[in-house]
Amino acid sequence: MTTTEFDPGLLGEHCWLECANGERVMLPVTRWQELDSSDELLLAACLGPTLDVGCGPGRLVEALTRRGVIALGVDVSPVAVDLTQARGAPALCRDVFDRIPGEGRWRHVLLADGNIGIGGGSRRPAAPGPRAAPAGGQRADGARPARNRPAPV
């Protein structure tokens, strides 16, 4: 994906992913905008400094910040970063494979809504887990509501 391919969806337009076999998967673009009940499991697990990787429009960073949890969104898309900051939540325009502030000191790393696949798919977890969180930190994989449970990194 390039930095802009998600942008229409981040702005709320209906979008889909086209798989290699031609199958189209609708993206849950409305879900990215506002919290729903399944987000609570993720949020409740984040009791310390939390990095939201591929934060999109920033609903999770905003919610954590409102709860007094130190949180930072990183996203490769400037549109995502603008949307997150417009909610009053901190975000940086950064590819997660670049250097990230506070590497090794984040207690939780969120990979919500399929972001476990950033950089390689579910068999190869995205890089920020081990690098961004210390030993004993947690990576929360929110690919599906039922899987919204923190996993050790």
Ligand SMILES: C[S@@+](CC[C@H](N)C(=O)[O-])C[C@H]1O[C@@H](n2cnc3c(N)ncnc32)[C@H](O)[C@@H]1O
């Ligand atoms: C499926 S959306 C999920 C948005 C958000 N996590 C949510 O639940 O609302 C994926 C997001 O990951 C971002 N992204 C994709 N590759 C990235 C990378 N290498 N580094 C940082 N962000 C990335 C995209 O720009 C997009 O905003």
